[in-house]
Amino acid sequence: MKTLAIIGAGDLGQQIAHFALSDQQYKKVVFFDDFSIKKSVNSIPVIGKTADIEKAFVLKQFDELLIGIGYKHLDVKKHLFERLENKIPFGKLIHSTAWVDSTAIIESGSVIYPGCVIDARVIIKKNSVLNISCSIAHDTTIGKHTFLSPRVAVAGFVTIEELCFLGINSTVIDNINIINNTQIGAGSLVVKSIVKCGLYIGNPLRFIR
Incomplete structure (x- = not known):
């Protein structure tokens, strides 16, 4: 099974991570978050910031990506998706x-x-x-x-x-x-x-x- 990376370790990202694991759709989840100072959230590792995503993918630290940013920041969500769409496979x-x-x-x-x-x-x-x-x-x-x-x-x-x-x-x-x-x-x-x-x-x- 694949490893899922989620941008955003806040409430929405945590919900998506929970469903991905509890529904057994992914073997493992990791977070990227520009604001978190924690090394892990709910036992899920925060492995970097959004600037680190492409390098982490090359290093095979994850297989697919989702964006766990909430409805108050849809423009940011769109920007990140369009920036990464042709570089990283989205799940x-x-x-x-x-x-x-x-x-x-x-x-x-x-x-x-x-x-x-x-x-x-x-x-x-x-x-x-x-x-x-x-x-x-x-x-x-x-x-x-x-x-x-x-x-x-x-x-x-x-x-x-x-x-x-x-x-x-x-x-x-x-x-x-x-x-x-x-x-x-x-x-x-x-x-x-x-x-x-x-x-x-x-x-x-x-x-x-």
């Missing part, structure tokens, strides 16, 4: 309790948490995170570097562009387009397309800033 973590239709496509760098449901002809683009129990209906596309919080429900024929964040328990009805760099607050209901990026909350949904 893909799909928890064994998730149901993924055989026609769905989940691209590299993405993490699918326990209990997610991904329906027919769904596309989850690169470097995205679907947290616990998200439900994505048929023919929907989730854009690159996007973060869906627990229990987000997205109906069919929806397109969510890159660098979006959907808060816990938010819902998107069918045939909706959401422009890039959009944030949707917890519990919100999206009933029409969003063409201006920003922060939206509520039911009915309203633009905040």
Whole structure:
């Protein structure tokens, strides 16, 4: 089995590490973190900073990479992915309790948490995170570097562009387009397309800033 490297030893990185090991998808996990002063986190070694990743890969210290940086830093997450994409193989973590239709496509760098449901002809683009129990209906596309919080429900024929964040328990009805760099607050209901990026909350949904 392979060794997984995760950028970010914070809460999200620790969750991804836990799933990778407990679900027996990787034999070992290591962290890279620019801010941690610890040598290990939860018994997982921190072997360097992001500047050390390429050298560590050449030295065969890991096989695949994922980015465990949270939704408040999606631009950083995108920058790191694009910087390393053609140099380091990115992994893909799909928890064994998730149901993924055989026609769905989940691209590299993405993490699918326990209990997610991904329906027919769904596309989850690169470097995205679907947290616990998200439900994505048929023919929907989730854009690159996007973060869906627990229990987000997205109906069919929806397109969510890159660098979006959907808060816990938010819902998107069918045939909706959401422009890039959009944030949707917890519990919100999206009933029409969003063409201006920003922060939206509520039911009915309203633009905040």
